[in-house]
Amino acid sequence: MRTLVLMPTFNEIESLAHSVAELREVCPQVDLLIIDDNSPDGTGHLADRLAAKDPQISVLHRSEKGGLGAAYLSGFGLAIDRGYEIVIEMDADGSHRAIDLPKILEKAQTADLVIGSRWIPGGAVVNWPAHRKAISKIGNLYANLMLRTGIKDMTAGFRAFNVEFLKGLNLEGVAARGYAFQVEMALRSKRAGGEVVEVPITFVERTLGSSKMTTAIVLEALWLVTKWGFYRSA
Known part of the structure; x- marks a missing residue:
């Protein structure tokens, strides 16, 4: 199945080429x-150089830092327009290991959403x-507790969507722009009746660059999860 990996970047010049x-x-x-x-550190220019050497790599330049969710939504739109069948979310900082991708892709042949999970048997986190x-x-x-999805790792960012299923998730209505985006997309997938599968992965904390996690991002996720939970029970 035609597969597109989306790799958002902001100041990832130290890790991008290796990933x-x-x-x-x-x-x-x-x-x-x-x-x-x-990216002010030149990541975009590096991305262009990598793409110039490999016809299977392309680059989308956005004008400003708009959040993880906005970046992925832009990528989803291109995946749909270009006729891909599977779209992958993957970090550029090395925390998502490429060697875990084949088992995600295997499950993606039949599931609507496959989540690379740290918190199911066989999953692990290194250096946290x-x-x-x-x-x-x-x-x-x-x-x-709030959303009752049964998904063990709703915040995981290494995942695969079936593009036909993705088209039906009303992407224009997605509210989250930070890491809560991952929770919202998993929630939308479950509420749409999709088949959601978790596979164990090993998440490796970045050794290059700096984390984008902030208190504001955590608070956004807490607020949105609470709101979505009450909306479910309303």
């Missing part, structure tokens, strides 16, 4: 779209301190 090389080595059959939000693991686990427990 792309690993992806091309492990899954040479997939195409890659790098979505750069006008205890408090970071606790925040993620508690956040996912709270999301499940």
